[in-house]
Amino acid sequence: MAVFQEPVRSMKPLMRYRTYLRVWLGLILLTGITVSVAGRGLGGWAILIALAIAGTKSGLVLSYFMHLKSERLRIFKILIPLVIAIFLVFILLTFSDVAFRGGAK
């Protein structure tokens, strides 16, 4: 009976514990920055900065904790940015619709 054999996972080098810790420290730091930036009354910029930082943190989680960086199959690396890009288009389209509506809120 033929069985689908997967190449042994251990052939891919394992990420060191230290790398996870460093990424975590970066995430904590970015959280601190997000919170301190929020109180500074930067108006419209605050939300953009907050989302940019959130995006960076998500990128770190995706690349290191979710192993996208060391993923051998390219399809994963294409799929996620693609979906996020589609998302941003949705949001952009929604805003351009809502922004040009007259009438009742």
Added chain:
Amino acid sequence: MDEAQGTLEEVRDDTGARLGMWFFILSELLFFGGMFILYSAYRYKNPTAFHLASMELDVALGTLNTLVLLTSSLSVAISIAAIQRGERKISIVLLIITVLLGLLFLVNKGFEWGIKIEHGLYPNSSVLLGRPKGEILFFGLYYVMTGLHGLHVLVGVAVFSVMLRFILRDKINQTRFVPLENAGLYWHLVDILWLFLFPLFYLIR
């Protein structure tokens, strides 16, 4: 048993399993994404009301919850790394820590909701309905989005508890750990969702 017929070989497709989880994650992104888009539209239309309503949320608790989830992502990531190295005890301890952090998140959320509900601010309450429309929308979105997110946290905690049992019974070990990995992927998604929920609800100042 099986010796008479020859060895029954196990069919495994680790890549397929992982791909399946990634597709599920994408579907979850679409699920929450719809609500994020709704939030965007209503916030755009009611900037002042959203600002005022956001000030009523507890930034300290929100920040604490962010740190809790980020740390739980670390602990599960290391738990998986440990089982890949055959370090079973480290893996078990870290998985327990992950579960505890998840529960801590839910406890905090419970406190937050409890305080709001005590003040009469919950969907369809007379207090809330007496507020400006934008604030009603904010709190509606707040309860739905953080509620669904909290449900996802609860599911994650339950799944990890099952994984813990698997490790203890050696169903997950150094040579087969994909279920734990996939559970980890799900958990990181829950973490990422919160990374966006937090600034959008708590940090409109």
